[in-house]
Amino acid sequence: MATMKLLINGQSHRVDADPDASLLSVLREQLDLTGSKYGCGEGQCGACTVLVDGKARRSCQTPVSAVSDKPITTIEGLAKGDNLHPVQQAFLDEGAMQCAYCTSGMIMSAVSLLSFKANPSEKEIVDYMQGNICRCGTQPRIIAAIRKAATAMQGSRS
Amino acid sequence: MTTRPQVTIPIEPERYELRAPACYVFESNRREFFKFLGAGVFIACAASRGNARQESGGGRRNSEDSLPKDIDAWLHIGEDGSVTAFTGKVEVGQNIRTSLTQAVAEELKVPVNSVRLVMGDTQLVPFDMGTFGSRTTPVMNLQLRRVSAAARDVLVDLAAKQWNADRARLTASDGQVVDPQTKRALPYGQIVKGQQITQMLPAEDPLIPASEWKVAGQPLPKVNGRDFVTGKHRYPSDQTLPGMLYGKVVRPRVFNATLVSADTQAAEQLPGVTVVRDGNFVGVAAPTSSLAEQAESLIHVQWKAEPQPSSTELFEYLKKNQLPREDRDDGPVTKKGDVQKALAAAARHVQQTYNINYIAHAPLEPRAALAEWNGDQLTVWTGTQRPFGVRGELATTFHLPEEKVRVLMPDTGSGYGGKHTGDAAIEAARLARASKKPVKVIWTREEEFTWAYFRPAGVIEVTSAVDANGKITAWEFHNYNSGAAGIPTYYDIPNQLIEFHPVKSPLRQGSYRGLAATANHFAREVHMDELAHAASIDPLDFRVKNLKEERLRDVFVKGGEKFGWARPKPKNHGYGVGGGYEKLGYVATFVEVAVDRGSGDVKVQRVLTAFDCGAIVNPDGLRNQLIGANIMGLGGALFEAVEFENGRILNNHFASYRVPRFRDLPPMEALLLDRKDQPSAGAGEAPIVGLAPAISNAVFDALGIRLRGMPLGPLLVSEGYQLS
Numbered sequence: 118m119a120t121m122k123l124l125i126n127g128q129s130h131r132v133d134a135d136p137d138a139s140l141l142s143v144l145r146e147q148l149d150l151t152g153s154k155y156g157c158g159e160g161q162c163g164a165c166t167v168l169v170d171g172k173a174r175r176s177c178q179t180p181v182s183a184v185s186d187k188p189i190t191t192i193e194g195l196a197k198g199d200n201l202h203p204v205q206q207a208f209l210d211e212g213a214m215q216c217a218y219c220t221s222g223m224i225m226s227a228v229s230l231l232s233f234k235a236n237p238s239e240k241e242i243v244d245y246m247q248g249n250i251c252r253c254g255t256q257p258r259i260i261a262a263i264r265k266a267a268t269a270m271q272g273s274r275s
Numbered sequence: 276m277t278t279r280p281q282v283t284i285p286i287e288p289e290r291y292e293l294r295a296p297a298c299y300v301f302e303s304n305r306r307e308f309f310k311f312l313g314a315g316v317f318i319a320c321a322a323s324r325g326n327a328r329q330e331s332g333g334g335r336r337n338s339e340d341s342l343p344k345d346i347d348a349w350l351h352i353g354e355d356g357s358v359t360a361f362t363g364k365v366e367v368g369q370n371i372r373t374s375l376t377q378a379v380a381e382e383l384k385v386p387v388n389s390v391r392l393v394m395g396d397t398q399l400v401p402f403d404m405g406t407f408g409s410r411t412t413p414v415m416n417l418q419l420r421r422v423s424a425a426a427r428d429v430l431v432d433l434a435a436k437q438w439n440a441d442r443a444r445l446t447a448s449d450g451q452v453v454d455p456q457t458k459r460a461l462p463y464g465q466i467v468k469g470q471q472i473t474q475m476l477p478a479e480d481p482l483i484p485a486s487e488w489k490v491a492g493q494p495l496p497k498v499n500g501r502d503f504v505t506g507k508h509r510y511p512s513d514q515t516l517p518g519m520l521y522g523k524v525v526r527p528r529v530f531n532a533t534l535v536s537a538d539t540q541a542a543e544q545l546p547g548v549t550v551v552r553d554g555n556f557v558g559v560a561a562p563t564s565s566l567a568e569q570a571e572s573l574i575h576v577q578w579k580a581e582p583q584p585s586s587t588e589l590f591e592y593l594k595k596n597q598l599p600r601e602d603r604d605d606g607p608v609t610k611k612g613d614v615q616k617a618l619a620a621a622a623r624h625v626q627q628t629y630n631i632n633y634i635a636h637a638p639l640e641p642r643a644a645l646a647e648w649n650g651d652q653l654t655v656w657t658g659t660q661r662p663f664g665v666r667g668e669l670a671t672t673f674h675l676p677e678e679k680v681r682v683l684m685p686d687t688g689s690g691y692g693g694k695h696t697g698d699a700a701i702e703a704a705r706l707a708r709a710s711k712k713p714v715k716v717i718w719t720r721e722e723e724f725t726w727a728y729f730r731p732a733g734v735i736e737v738t739s740a741v742d743a744n745g746k747i748t749a750w751e752f753h754n755y756n757s758g759a760a761g762i763p764t765y766y767d768i769p770n771q772l773i774e775f776h777p778v779k780s781p782l783r784q785g786s787y788r789g790l791a792a793t794a795n796h797f798a799r800e801v802h803m804d805e806l807a808h809a810a811s812i813d814p815l816d817f818r819v820k821n822l823k824e825e826r827l828r829d830v831f832v833k834g835g836e837k838f839g840w841a842r843p844k845p846k847n848h849g850y851g852v853g854g855g856y857e858k859l860g861y862v863a864t865f866v867e868v869a870v871d872r873g874s875g876d877v878k879v880q881r882v883l884t885a886f887d888c889g890a891i892v893n894p895d896g897l898r899n900q901l902i903g904a905n906i907m908g909l910g911g912a913l914f915e916a917v918e919f920e921n922g923r924i925l926n927n928h929f930a931s932y933r934v935p936r937f938r939d940l941p942p943m944e945a946l947l948l949d950r951k952d953q954p955s956a957g958a959g960e961a962p963i964v965g966l967a968p969a970i971s972n973a974v975f976d977a978l979g980i981r982l983r984g985m986p987l988g989p990l991l992v993s994e995g996y997q998l999s
Contacts, residue, residue: 135565138565142563142564142565145513146521146563149515150506151506151509151512151513152505152507153506154510154512154639154640155512155641156639156640156720157720157928157929158719158720159928159929159930161929161930162639162720162929164639192504192505192506193505193506193507195505196505201501201504201505205505208504209496209500209501209504212496212497212500212895212899214368214497214500214503214504215368215369215370215689215899216367216368216639216686216687216688216689217368217500217503217504217508217688218368218638218640218688218689220504221504221506224504242937243938244937244938246937247936247937247938249936249937250639251639252637252638252689252691252907252934253368253689253903253907254902254903254904254905254906254907254935255899255902255903256906256935256937256940257902257940257943260937
């Protein structure tokens with residue numbers, strides 16, 4: 118066990134955990150941040166995706182000690198107060214969910230993509246999102262939501 | 276106002292998992308609604324035993340004790356005008372929380388956001404058999420419309436009394452009763468103030484016809500969508516209780532193993548760890564999941580098991596291992612005319628065999644349960660499509676009366692027919708009883724792929740004949756193991772012999788979206804294509820020629836027009852169609868494939884599915900389900916298959932069991948035929964059945980190679996092509 122400092126959604130947390138424990142287990146079990154999901158524990162499905170330093174990371178494959186002191190964003194920290202992030206809003210607008218268990222991971226991956234590719238092509242979206250599984254088959258709407266969010270975010274920048 | 280449509284749907288003869296015994300053998304009284312919700316108006320039904328058994332029968336294991344003893348309350352209107360509806364149906368992504376809310380809002384004339392649905396809480400909702408068989412829309416939607424219409428009548432009555440006005444001129448709209456003559460309006464909340472009224476549901480009450488719907492029929496977005504995009508919603512695996520422990524089960528390496536010995540000493544030394552050994556069950560509970568994993572890894576168990584069949588010999592095994600007659604519980608054999616005579620007399624006949632592999636549901640949220648004991652009272656939060664069924668399993672397993680068990684089903688991370696059983700609930704409850712603390716069990720992905728159940732594999736043999744005019748004269752169809760759902764042919768054939776042959780399944784098998792309808796439609800629709808070619812008739816024309824059912828002809832014809840079936844196709848492209856009738860829905864799916872002769876790549880270029888499920892309750896939700904079914908169906912059609920060997924699953928990870936991903940998806944289109952004159956039917960299952968045969972038939976059209984099994988991909992590999 119070790120005591121570590123985690124910077125999550127702009128807040129600092131001290132946690133006592135096995136340094137090899139996954140970031141996902143610490144988020145869910147110690148900090149009650151359950152928006153990040155367990156889907157496979159092997160980095161194969163993307164349900165656990167969070168942002169570390171602004172980039173998508175599979176939290177089930179990330180030892181908690183590796184992200185100590187790095188800024189972490191989870192789905193719970195994406196909205197600013199009542200204002201949803203444009204990607205969240207676009208998922209709502211496009212109805213881009215069914216059971217929605219994959220949704221938080223999809224949104225976090227999409228936010229990461231749009232952070233370095235402001236206007237991705239459909240192929241770029243598909244390639245980037247390949248690691249995220251939606252078993253309900255909502256992928257076409259997820260692609261549409263990401264395109265919509267890209268447009269909205271570009272509009273708000275200009 | 277119109278008469279109420281009458282809907283009867285046979286409950287499928289196959290419910291494998293209900294026949295399975297509980298997975299382990301071990302050594303609140305009726306709701307008080309007014310206390311729970313305060314004053315107001317309730318709409319209730321006398322618990323009709325006949326109906327309850329039909330719709331909510333609870334399966335073979337549940338006795339009469341499981342039926343409600345008093346009344347079933349379905350709807351409550353509170354003093355603040357809030358509306359609460361109660362249903363045993365559950366939300367697993369099919370968006371029925373939204374479509375049922377629309378039903379209530381429509382008939383009760385209230386804003387959508389004033390309606391709250393309590394779903395799948397066995398202590399609060401009327402008894403229900405479960406959420407499967409596409410029954411929510413035809414049965415529950417109708418039921419909630421009826422109770423909402425009754426509630427509206429009560430409110431109008433009360434307002435008429437209060438105003439001493441003629442009831443006939445009063446109307447209800449937007450959560451209030453209005454008197455157009457005096458321009459007075461009374462909000463529902465005020466009408467029910469101080470009242471404690473329980474109104475029984477009248478036998479007949481006119482409903483608003485679909486052609487006049489204002490809220491139903493609209494593309495209402497998911498009612499609690501915001502909770503999902505913010506991560507706020509708590510799925511079963513997200514549930515917590517103070518002092519909760521994490522549970523883990525020690526699994527054998529192979530199926531059907533018996534425990535010989537277990538060394539649990541090292542695990543028991545760990546701080547705060549409880550170890551349970553009870554019969555074949557060995558499990559641990561620990562303050563953190565990592566400690567639970569550690570404890571589990573320290574337990575050494577000896578198991579013994581007999582040799583078991585493997586997937587390489589699956590289809591021969593299924594043919595050789597039919598259940599003896601007396602153990603069989605299959606539907607009746609369909610016999611019509613004289614098949615043998617018709618075959619002998621026919622101009623052309625075709626005989627072929629189709630093989631269907633086992634596939635896994637792989638819901639993204641694995642099975643999960645949180646269990647808590649208060650004395651001998653057990654409460655379990657779990658993701659199941661059968662909360663009352665799981666309550667029954669828990670009561671049986673722990674030797675409790677069902678009143679002592681409460682099962683709650685938070686909106687869950689999908690099911691697809693795969694979450695009918697209460698395995699995780701029983702495991703969590705057993706560990707909680709031993710540790711005297713609440714325990715949560717979440718299955719790993721590997722456990723989900725191994726210890727859940729599978730869609731049945733099958734072998735289907737079809738023999739048929741066609742006359743010189745292109746009319747089918749004989750149809751003989753034998754299905755070994757995969758099931759009887761969707762087995763009758765909807766084509767107009769005078770001589771038929773159709774039979775389902777149950778088999779001693781080598782794997783645990785059960786429900787899956789569409790049940791065996793996918794397998795039976797695959798065999799039937801590929802065979803139809805073979806027969807059309809034997810008769811030298813266009814496959815779409817051949818179907819239409821042999822169909823009498825007008826709605827089914829419509830989806831084939833209109834789908835074909837929209838798809839452009841008659842248009843010439845590019846060189847090396849092929850068209851295929853497959854469709855049918857399932858769970859009150861009419862479906863036809865059209866596929867175009869393109870062949871690259873150089874690389875050998877065969878690609879599904881586009882998919883169009885035409886669908887008629889009566890009056891559409893929510894076109895947006897319907898599209899989501901229909902496209903979703905096609906995407907899910909693409910996996911079973913092209914590449915999904917469970918591989919197993921001597922009691923072990925060989926591909927029990929997402930790295931080895933391929934499911935459809937973003938790169939796998941061709942453009943998909945939905946053609947919705949909104950039949951406002953017909954009762955609304957469900958759409959979770961029927962749209963999945965047409966895709967696989969349509970792809971197979973399109974491949975034949977392009978290449979002249981006939982693929983007679985699911986998945987198709989490996990069959991084409993042996994011909995030197997890659998299908999994607």
